[in-house]
Amino acid sequence: MPKILMKGAEAIGEAAIRAGCLSYFGYPITPQSEVGEYMSRRLPEVGGVFVQAESEVAASQMIYGASGAGVRVMTTTSSPGFSLMAEAMSYIAASELPAVVVNIVRGGPGLGGILPSQGDYFQAVKGGGHGDYRCLVLAPATVQEFVECVMKAFPLAEKYLNPVLLIGDGMIAQMMEPVDFDAVKTEPQRDVEAWATTGCKDRPRNVVECLWLDPKLCEDFNFELIEKYKKMAAEDCYFEEYELDDQPEMVVVAYGTTSRIVRTAIEELRKDGYKLGMLRPITLFPFPFDRLRALSETAHVKAFSVIEMSQGQMIEDVRWAIRDKFPVGFFCRMGGIVPSPEEVIDFLKQEFVTRGLKGAKS
Amino acid sequence: MKTIFERPQSMTKAETHYCPGCTHGVAHRMVAEIIDELGIREKTVGIAPVGCSVLIYRYMDTDMQSAAHGRAPAVATGVKRVRPELCVYTYQGDGDLASIGMGEIVHAANRGEKITVVFINNAVYGMTGGQMAPTTMPGQKTTTSPKGRDVAQSGMPIRMAELLSTLRTPSYVVRSSLHTPHHIIQSKQALRRAFQYQLAGTCFSFVELLSICPTNWGITPVQSNKWLEETMLPYYPLGIFKTPEDK
Missing domain, CATH: 3.40.50.920 (Rossmann fold)
Known part of the structure; x- marks a missing residue:
């Protein structure tokens, strides 16, 4: 397919759809509201689900639910919105769900501004929400690379059963650049039968949760996370x-x-x-x-x-x-x-x- | 020998952790019985809250997801929208639903999500140790209202069924109670109808169940049922507040 000229925010949405992500839950915030606008138009055309949530808190909990139900799902936001998603990010990581989240970082702290910034680095790579957890974080530099990273994010999230966070800024989201969606081959979704809440027909029930009343079990899980992050470092550092x-x-x-x-x-x-x-x-x-x-x-x-x-x-x-x-x-x-x-x-x-x-x- | 009473198939064999006299067990059992009776165990996903019933996912033998405090309606929205063939319900207490989760419940109801919400109103925070809830009665003593709820400071208790019934989106909103066998039978009928509306794809359904918490109320279960009848019932009237057939 020839390259097409596309605004970064819309290319992010289209890349997700090409990657087989047919569900998007989001809340408008500058400078990435165009992702939601694009998805509200495109997803119904491909039989997908678009929901405009009442807040970033709710949007991120909706992707927690949808991801737990075993489908590819994404939300996108910008810095103040990502702070509101910190709660869900921690739960998604703790419940080991493969959700994809995009943060188009803007100037801060506080309400800050809407122009490009990299002030959310700590929040992105050191955790962001409560507890010991990490997202796999991708930081593409061009619209084309953003497309490729979005398409790779879903299989990466499924490989590690871990949230994948992409960070960019208003420069990339608002700029138009030529993109080629065929540059990355989409990988089929991994089998979710072992953990997703799809209805317990012909199998034991699946439970998505992250509560350990026994501290030993909670510590064991934290040690498992350490091993997961080591594996990321060994196999998927780019x-x-x-x-x-x-x-x-x-x-x-x-x-x-x-x-x-x-x-x-x-x-x-x-x-x-x-x-x-x-x-x-x-x-x-x-x-x-x-x-x-x-x-x-x-x-x-x-x-x-x-x-x-x-x-x-x-x-x-x-x-x-x-x-x-x-x-x-x-x-x-x-x-x-x-x-x-x-x-x-x-x-x-x-x-x-x-x-x-x-x-x-x- | 003929079996005349047994554990619902939709419940696990786990023993519940609830205090003596607590009505969570009754409410859990009714939900499980309805899932059995409607034959939907294999297509049901329950969403657990944060609060005393946080561990409901151990007791229900269906697929379950747990939610952060108050977020169950948003989590349920995520599940139901991507898998509309499933039956999705949330089970939430009053701190979870009417305080920290007020935004999520109102908007899920207003979008007309085809989910069922089981709302346990016992006028107090249970798991955290008996603090004041948005539903705590005026003058009711709790660990954070030691002299009784002062409405000049904390306002009047929030009536969720009334509040949600003001939304113009079609829905089924009912309040029932668990303080007598008669009311329990009525509650089960309301719950069944709520699940049936969801299965028919008709509307959002919401069942508020007035419940007792002898431990945090500091009185016996029998006294608790009396207190519920004398104190809560006049303020929280029972009945159907809204049906999707309403004009």
């Missing part, structure tokens, strides 16, 4: 390397929208002879700790920089990855302001000076 095969002196780490600005900055700096490249995490959980650490142990890498649209959240994982072997430079814009390539270039040039790197050859 990242992209940009210009890292040319003995760079500096590794820049950035994800999502920010990584696109950083890519431009690196392209320009390399023309001037600066030796640097980028590691772009695609999964924020599991995080590419091992790859970053390996890079820090090479002879040529002497500095790391992190660029984020937050006060510095992912940087904590980068510092942990490299065990603070080098000081990690940090630059950010916040509140809905996307860094410009020029200011990123200026920052990185200054970092080359500060860290005593060779920098430009001339």
